[in-house]
Amino acid sequence: MVGVHDDNIQAVLACSVGALLPAELGAVLLAQCSGTGFAGGTVFGITGVFDMAGPTTEFWQERFEKKETGWDRGSPSPQLLAWLASGALRPCRIAVPGCGSGWEVAELAQRGFDVVGLDYTAAATTRTRALCDARGLKAEVLQADVLSYQPEKKFAAIYEQTCLCAIHPDHWIDYARQLHQWLEPQGSLWVLFMQMIRPAATEEGLIQGPPYHCDINAMRALFPQKDWVWPKPPYARVSHPNLSHELALQLVRR
Numbered sequence: 001m002v003g004v005h006d007d008n009i010q011a012v013l014a015c016s017v018g019a020l021l022p023a024e025l026g027a028v029l030l031a032q033c034s035g036t037g038f039a040g041g042t043v044f045g046i047t048g049v050f051d052m053a054g055p056t057t058e059f060w061q062e063r064f065e066k067k068e069t070g071w072d073r074g075s076p077s078p079q080l081l082a083w084l085a086s087g088a089l090r091p092c093r094i095a096v097p098g099c100g101s102g103w104e105v106a107e108l109a110q111r112g113f114d115v116v117g118l119d120y121t122a123a124a125t126t127r128t129r130a131l132c133d134a135r136g137l138k139a140e141v142l143q144a145d146v147l148s149y150q151p152e153k154k155f156a157a158i159y160e161q162t163c164l165c166a167i168h169p170d171h172w173i174d175y176a177r178q179l180h181q182w183l184e185p186q187g188s189l190w191v192l193f194m195q196m197i198r199p200a201a202t203e204e205g206l207i208q209g210p211p212y213h214c215d216i217n218a219m220r221a222l223f224p225q226k227d228w229v230w231p232k233p234p235y236a237r238v239s240h241p242n243l244s245h246e247l248a249l250q251l252v253r254r
């Protein structure tokens, strides 16, 4: 399955670093990693350089090139369609961070939203632009890192699907701060929290992913009540064809 296990990287480092000169450390970082994740079922091995915790844009580029895109439904999320159908989510200026192949960007553009699709991986922005062009839809598609992107104008809404869980938890606080800053006051974060319970996390504290499990308790700490209005649980459960399921919520920025 597609994934980066930081604990594997750490294990390689723990057994090797003591005997290495700094120049050789880079070679250690080319460690073979394997794990469970977004391909949704098959075991695989990848090689990559990691200068910060978690996957890089090169990792995601490789997933697209090798067609290891198990997260990709090939159509807009049923939850997005439900929010649109109910009228809860209405046309406005909206950001779609980590937009991947762009199914949701195209759907929102078609429904009259002023959409900005963001992704730092070239294959993703290329696909999103191609999808919108093929359908004659207008959307702004930017190749940008969500951890540093600053919009020229604030958004009334953000649609967050499978970007948070694609980012190593070490960067979650920075990402949550970004989402808060991008939104106008009273703007909404339409979010799907990926549920990927991993026994090694509860048993041994291992951090495994992507996708990284978005535990609801951790999410409450990450998006605190002082900054966000939370609806009361229970939340809608959205099943995924290859992964487990997501919890769907609307958080309102204070």
Ligand SMILES: C[S@@+](CC[C@H](N)C(=O)[O-])C[C@H]1O[C@@H](n2cnc3c(N)ncnc32)[C@H](O)[C@@H]1O
Binding pocket: 038, 057, 060, 061, 071, 072, 073, 097, 098, 099, 100, 101, 118, 119, 120, 121, 124, 144, 145, 146, 147, 161, 162, 163, 166, 167
């Ligand atoms: C698992 S895919 C999900 C794609 C899409 N949201 C979907 O559900 O089909 C994660 C996407 O987030 C992008 N991504 C991950 N980290 C990012 C970052 N720091 N900045 C921008 N994009 C990022 C990846 O390039 C990839 O396209």
